[in-house]
Amino acid sequence: MEKLVSDTYLVRLLEGISSLHAQKALCDVTLEAEGVCFPAHKIILASASNYCKILFVGNLTRVGSLDHNIHLKAISAAGLRNVLNFIYSNKLDLSLQNIEETFKAAETLLVREVIKLCFKFLEGCLNCENCMDVLNIAKKLGLAELRQKATCYVGQNYKQILADPQCLKDLDRGTLCEILDRTNTEGCSELELFRAAVNWLQHDRTRLEDAADILRHLQEALTYQSLLYAQPLLQTQCTSLRSSSTTLLIAGG
Template identity: 30%
Template sequence: MDSYSVLYSSSHRTGLLSGFQRLRSQRKMCDVVLEAGSISFPCHRALLASSSDYFWALFGETTAERLAGTISLPALTPEGLDALLDFLYSGWLSISPSTLPVVLETARYLQVETAVAICERYMTDGLTAENCCDYANLAERHTLSNALEAANQTIAMEMGSLIKESRDDLLGLNIESLMAVLDADEMPGIKEEGLIKLALDWLDENGPLPLLKSNLLLSHLRFGLVAPSDLTNISHTHIAMATPLIRSQLTRALDSKQSGHSLLISAINKQTHCCSLDIFFSFFGLFSINPKDGCV
């Protein structure tokens, strides 16, 4: 019996795509036309169906579109469809910060998961203070968990500059990202008072929200890190702070401050001067230091 070897040629796959691309550019053997906006894109059903779950289902044996000469895609933009078709025919996806939203939208709509993964990697690798809020919203809209987590981390680390220079971007942030950022353990140069003000401004900008959602957002704030006098003032500045849940959290924070102060005074009165200093600094650190920035 003869023995056989199975050998693979990567150049064949490349050549196959190149051949389809050449046929497309010359508009030869195209058997379907896709329309987006007022632009027509002659294509090949076989390549579309083999590259996209959307087209695989669309050109199935029982669909009305399986023999249609023209397929209208009103949900897509010509720019996004052109970029995705180039990818299907070549394997190269052209993206820029300005075209990313429409390219990602098209990739999601046509169920081209390889293109979606490329967009997510592009976002994750290109995060900056200037685009992190936009990318967080885009990632949340398209359920891109890795890009969303990376964007939220960038927002937390860049909060010092964002809260001063790009406050509108923060006010346009999706609520899931805002809550994740408020939970961040590291936020250089930021005090909790500033985050409380940001959360209340966000509610004004995006409200009115259902009571459950506004309570959920404010519950991510650490009221215990705010000085009692400031906490009392803040509690009267916004209607969202007057709900029973938030009032109870504010009360617990104030009670904790007062309890800590009483324990501190009692310990100092009972100990020697040397021990008192140790206890003083121990209690001072426990009740007054903000773990986000080390600021008193």
């Protein structure tokens, strides 16, 4: 017996399901987030979401019925909408602006395909322009593997990142310290590291509270490169010394 497969059947089936969802036809359950209700179909949700499968099948087994309104407290309405759109259309709209709420919704509902696509999207954003955003998002979401990849990327491209005023502006203290801790490769001079740290501190007066910690990480980075370095120190009228020859000495302790 030969089994035949139709190339168009799954496409038409998905189109039909999406059409029912758009028309809110035959819906038998409502998901609610932030006061916004999303009519849906149990069988579709249970097929795509392990959370919904456990919730629906488990309740039916225990009590024979299920509350038709499911309130989800841990996710945003926008994130839930994006995940539901994927479930019904196989299309996911992602950006650095909505990735966090989309990932949280997918994680809560246990929609593995969306989680995978979120990882793939963030990895694709690893460039000098967006790597800091990716690193910060990975930290917020607790994505250890992605955070490690982003940190490695930063470590490999730190010279360009530290030289970019916008990147320095957007850095938080922890990320800057991570960069300084990873500057154990060649290509960035002591003076460039010093300038980057000072520029970061001077960008916002509230950052001066972190000056001691930043300078400690800076000293450790410079000490790693050499036990003793001497580099020209830029002078101003306020910091000029009597000697015409000026050096900045960083001694390892």
